[in-house]
Amino acid sequence: MxxxxxxxxxxxxxxxxxxxxxxxxxxxxxxxxxxxxxxxxxxxxxxxxxxxxxxxxxxxxxxxxxxxxxxxxxxxxxxxxxxxxxxxxxxxxxxxxxxxxxxxxxxxxxxxxxxxxxxxxxxxxxxxxxxxxxxxxxxxxxxxxxxxxxxxxxxxxxxxxxxxxxxxxxxxxxxxxxxxxxxxxxxxxxxxxxxAFPQKCLRNDRQSMHDQWAMDHDTAMRNEIELGLETLRSGETLAGATAFSKGKGRHGQF
CATH class of the missing domain: 3.90.226.10 (2-enoyl-CoA Hydratase; Chain A, domain 1)
Known part of the structure; x- marks a missing residue:
């Protein structure tokens, strides 16, 4: 092959x-x-x-x-x-x-x-x-x-x-x-x-980084916010914040 x-x-x-x-x-x-x-x-x-x-x-x-x-x-x-x-x-x-x-x-x-x-x-x-x-x-x-x-x-x-x-x-x-x-x-x-990272957040941030090459400043900013809101709605951010409040991720440990 x-x-x-x-x-x-x-x-x-x-x-x-x-x-x-x-x-x-x-x-x-x-x-x-x-x-x-x-x-x-x-x-x-x-x-x-x-x-x-x-x-x-x-x-x-x-x-x-x-x-x-x-x-x-x-x-x-x-x-x-x-x-x-x-x-x-x-x-x-x-x-x-x-x-x-x-x-x-x-x-x-x-x-x-x-x-x-x-x-x-x-x-x-x-x-x-x-x-x-x-x-x-x-x-x-x-x-x-x-x-x-x-x-x-x-x-x-x-x-x-x-x-x-x-x-x-x-x-x-x-x-x-x-x-x-x-x-x-x-x-x-x-x-x-x-x-190992939360994937919705990682992929949306990656997409915003790639998208911005073809966008002007204001369009890129709106796109970043829209993708960020999509991540927030997914529940990943709340889950991460909850884990952090319980001690996970402190001192560089994940």
């Missing part, structure tokens, strides 16, 4: 399994990735997902051998399926990238699509497709400047240079750095932490 799907408690793990291509994504693999994350988002028993690559690499981008053979990924102006699969999807729940080895070109765009990125010490990001005339069409030119700023994004997009874990952490491209071979373990620890 080119995409593996497993669950551990309330966490889904999606693995790109094409190690002979450094987990490069062809058309069928893109569809399977899309299907896997659609499955995750529909499952009410799951709170967080992790995306990783098999055998020491995250993803080398689109499968250029398939492109050269005239069997490249589907590229449509509209529709939910992106060339790399899920990168046009707006999920209701967070996804963490567990990055070992190379996450380059479209593989880097997959990592940018995720909410958080855990990067192994020797892992590398890079817009390597710059060398081959392959464009960023999985929202890389949009998400990268939003994550790290226009100036730094210009450097990476125009030069296509390699970015190591230390620099990635410093510029906000990576959120955590693990030891080599330990990215999944750290991502699981982070996923368990996120999954």
């Amino acid at each position: 080119t995409v593996e799907y497993e669950t551990r408690g309330d966490i889904a793990i999606v693995t790109i399994n094409r190690p002979e291509r450094r987990n490069a994504v062809d058309g069928p693999t893109a569809q399977k990735l899309f299907d896997a994350f659609e499955r995750f988002d529909r499952d009410e028993n799951l709170n967080t997902a992790i995306l990783q690559g098999a055998d020491g690499n995250f993803c080398a981008g689109a499968d250029l051998q398939a492109v050269a053979a005239g069997k490249g990924n589907t590229v449509e102006k509209t529709g939910p399926l992106a060339p790399m699969g899920p990168t046009r999807m707006r999920l209701s729940k967070p996804v963490i990238a567990a990055v070992e080895g190379y996450a380059v070109a479209g593989g880097m765009e997959l990592a940018l699509w995720c909410d958080l990125r855990v990067m192994a010490a020797s892992a590398r990001f890079g817009i390597f497709c710059r060398r081959f005339g392959v464009p960023l069409i999985d929202m890389g030119t949009i998400r990268l400047p939003r994550l790290i700023g226009q100036s730094r994004a210009s450097d990476l997009i125009l030069t296509g240079r390699e970015v190591d874990a230390e620099e990635s952490l410093a510029i906000g491209l990576a959120n955590r750095v693990s030891g080599d071979g330990e990215a999944l373990d750290m991502a699981l620890e982070l996923a368990r932490q996120i999954s």
